[in-house]
Amino acid sequence: xxxxxxxxxxxxxxxxxxxxxxxxxxxxxxxxxxxxxxxxxxxxxxxxxxxxxxxxxxxxxxxxxxxxxxxxxxxxxxxxxxxxxxxxxxxxxxxxxxxxxxxxxxxxxxxxxxxxxxxxxxxxxxxxxxxxxxxxxxxxxxxxxxxxxxxxxxxxxxxxxxxxxxxxxxxxxxxxxxxx
Amino acid sequence: xxxxxxxxxxxxxxxxxxxxxxxxxxxxxxxxxxxxxxxxxxxxxxxxxxxxxxxxxxxxxxxxxxxxxxxxxxxxxxxxxxxxxxxxxxxxxxxxxxxxxxxxxxxxxxxxxxxxxxxxxxxxxxxxxxxxxxxxxxxxxxxxxxxxxxxxxxxxxxxxxxxxxxxxxxxxxxxxxxxxxxxxxxxxxxxxxxxxxxxxxxxxxxxxxxxxxxxxxxxxxxxxxxxxxxxxxxxxxxxxxxxxxxxxxxxxxxxxxxxxxxxxxxxxxx
Numbered sequence: 351x352x353x354x355x356x357x358x359x360x361x362x363x364x365x366x367x368x369x370x371x372x373x374x375x376x377x378x379x380x381x382x383x384x385x386x387x388x389x390x391x392x393x394x395x396x397x398x399x400x401x402x403x404x405x406x407x408x409x410x411x412x413x414x415x416x417x418x419x420x421x422x423x424x425x426x427x428x429x430x431x432x433x434x435x436x437x438x439x440x441x442x443x444x445x446x447x448x449x450x451x452x453x454x455x456x457x458x459x460x461x462x463x464x465x466x467x468x469x470x471x472x473x474x475x476x477x478x479x480x481x482x483x484x485x486x487x488x489x490x491x492x493x494x495x496x497x498x499x500x501x502x503x504x505x506x507x508x509x510x511x512x513x514x515x516x517x518x519x520x521x522x523x524x525x526x527x528x529x530x
Numbered sequence: 531x532x533x534x535x536x537x538x539x540x541x542x543x544x545x546x547x548x549x550x551x552x553x554x555x556x557x558x559x560x561x562x563x564x565x566x567x568x569x570x571x572x573x574x575x576x577x578x579x580x581x582x583x584x585x586x587x588x589x590x591x592x593x594x595x596x597x598x599x600x601x602x603x604x605x606x607x608x609x610x611x612x613x614x615x616x617x618x619x620x621x622x623x624x625x626x627x628x629x630x631x632x633x634x635x636x637x638x639x640x641x642x643x644x645x646x647x648x649x650x651x652x653x654x655x656x657x658x659x660x661x662x663x664x665x666x667x668x669x670x671x672x673x674x675x676x677x678x679x680x681x682x683x684x685x686x687x688x689x690x691x692x693x694x695x696x697x698x699x700x701x702x703x704x705x706x707x708x709x710x711x712x713x714x715x716x717x718x719x720x721x722x723x724x725x726x727x728x729x730x731x732x733x734x735x736x737x738x739x740x741x742x743x744x745x746x747x748x749x750x751x752x753x754x755x756x757x758x759x760x761x762x763x764x765x766x767x768x769x770x771x772x773x774x775x776x777x778x779x780x781x782x783x784x785x786x787x788x789x790x791x792x793x794x795x796x797x798x799x800x
Contacts, residue, residue: 438594438777490776501596501775515598516556 383407414456418448421472424481428471428488437488440515441502444472451476461509465524468503470513477510534560534585538567541583546632551587554603554641561606568637569612584631589617589641590684590735591773591784600773602736604683607639608712608745614638614666615712619687621651623710626664634666641712643685669716671723675705678729678794681720681746683709686733686766686785693790704794712742720746721755730763731793733785738767766793 384406391399425445432441444451451472458464466473474484479495487494488502495505503515511527514520534557537549551557557564568581590602607615614636618624624642631638656662672687673694680690687708694704705723709716724730730750732743743765750756750763769783 439592439596439775440594440599487775490779496775498776499597499772499774499779501594503598504596504775515596516559518559 384411410456414452417452417455417476420481421445421448421451421475424475424484425471428485431485431489437502438490439501440468441488442469442471444469448472463509463511463527465511465520465527466513467517467520468513468515470503470505473510474505474507474513477507479505479507531560531563534563535567537583538563538581541568541581541637542571542579546582546584548584548586548632551585553592553599553644554587554589555599555601557585557587557603564607564613564637564639565610569610571612572636573612580635581637582635583637584628584634584640585637586628586631586640586642588644588647590643591768591780592644594775594777594780595773596775597772602641602734602768603639604641604712604734605736605741605745607641608715608742609740610713612637613713615641616666616710617641617683617712618710619646619684619708620649621653622657622662623664623670623708625657626662627666627710629661630663630666633663638666641684646685646688649688664710667711667714667716669710669719670708671705671719672708673704673706675703675727677702677704677727678731678798679705679707679720679723679727680731680733680790680794681707681709681743682733683712683742684735686735686790689785689787689790690733693787693794696787696791697794702794702798702800709742715745715749717746717749717753721750721753724750724755725758728758728760729797730759731766731790731797732763733766733790733793735768735784737770738765739770741765741767743767761797761799764793764797766790 386404386406388402388404390402393399422445425443428437428441429443431437455476464473464477471484475481483493483495484505487496487498487500487505490498492498495507503513505513511523514523534549537547540547564585568583571579571581589604591600604615604617607613614634616627616631616638618627628640631640672691675694682690687706690706694706697704705727707720707723732746734742736742747763747765766785766789768785771783773783774780
């Protein structure tokens with residue numbers, strides 16, 4: 351059994367590399383961070399614009415990946431529950447769009463205010479609520495973030511103003527948030 | 531707001547549009563067009579400008595759609611002079627009222643119900659004709675009775691008919707009135723019924739304060755039927771909270787058959 355596992359792992363780690371050279375090859379293939387270039391903005395009455403390069407470190411990358419994976423699995427489960435009619439009413443999922451909420455969260459601080467439309471599960475998670483609270487809310491339980499009274503579209507967290515069911519309503523609310 | 535305004539403009543220019551809201555909750559975004567542009571125009575123009583438009587769509591609670599998608603707008607639209615508001619219950623009502631609404635030269639709001647779309651009803655022969663119309667402003671007595679008058683509109687009419695069937699086994703005969711029109715309200719039919727039965731219960735899915743039931747009770751008080759009441763009129767309404775999402779809470783926030791039976795027995799002092 352152990353021999354079989356060792357053989358399988360050797361095959362999977364890439365076409366029979368010798369163990370001694372594998373570490374060297376590994377450090378040549380994987381960097382610790384990645385640099386991205388951002389398109390320069392047109393400036394109006396400003397001396398400096400936002401930065402034109404950014405660096406993604408390994409920990410950040412892994413953290414974002416973990417968040418996206420969690421959101422993906424949570425949404426897939428919500429999809430399954432919705433098809434079983436355990437989640438009722440509306441269920442707008444963001445599996446496939448996790449990078450939106452994770453990327454947003456990467457760009458802002460926890461003290462910034464965020465509001466969104468009805469595709470809110472991913473944002474609720476990135477704003478700090480646990481998967482347990484989100485799924486409890488979707489299934490209408492008391493342990494949910496809105497005590498089961500809000501459902502899919504009405505989830506709120508600190509500095510996160512939901513989840514809005516009426517299309518377009520979040521645009522005006524966002525303006526009012528900014529004023530205050 | 532956008533397309534509602536386009537529809538109102540088209541109506542003013544001479545067309546007869548039908549503006550459909552996905553649910554009337556979304557009409558709140560467009561309500562300025564419905565009220566200020568459509569409802570008030572005929573009066574404001576001194577009778578010069580007609581707005582022959584129909585606004586239709588599902589109204590009231592559906593299944594599991596939570597607070598922002600479950601409000602009943604019968605009281606809101608019924609409040610405004612210049613609008614006609616109709617609320618069908620069964621298939622016959624839906625057909626006759628939409629035809630009358632389109633033929634009417636005034637703005638008409640037709641409050642349908644999403645949960646009733648899939649329910650099958652007996653369709654009498656005369657309703658199958660192409661020119662079948664139900665006059666706006668006339669209620670229908672769905673079930674004759676002698677002990678108590680139960681008035682409802684839209685989906686709760688079905689619950690009242692069920693409650694009446696249950697109570698008939700106990701010897702209580704309920705007269706069930708299907709309002710069909712919220713504005714202009716057919717108060718004469720309700721008064722005549724109350725003068726016969728001496729008791730009144732109103733049933734609606736919307737919130738109690740300033741609701742359809744409140745208006746019926748106020749008008750009964752102001753009219754001749756007040757002297758015939760043997761007990762205060764009772765309103766059965768939706769619970770005074772935004773609609774919750776959890777099923778068990780939602781079921782208890784809309785009037786059910788047992789609530790109607792309870793209210794009837796309370797009025798009759800049984």
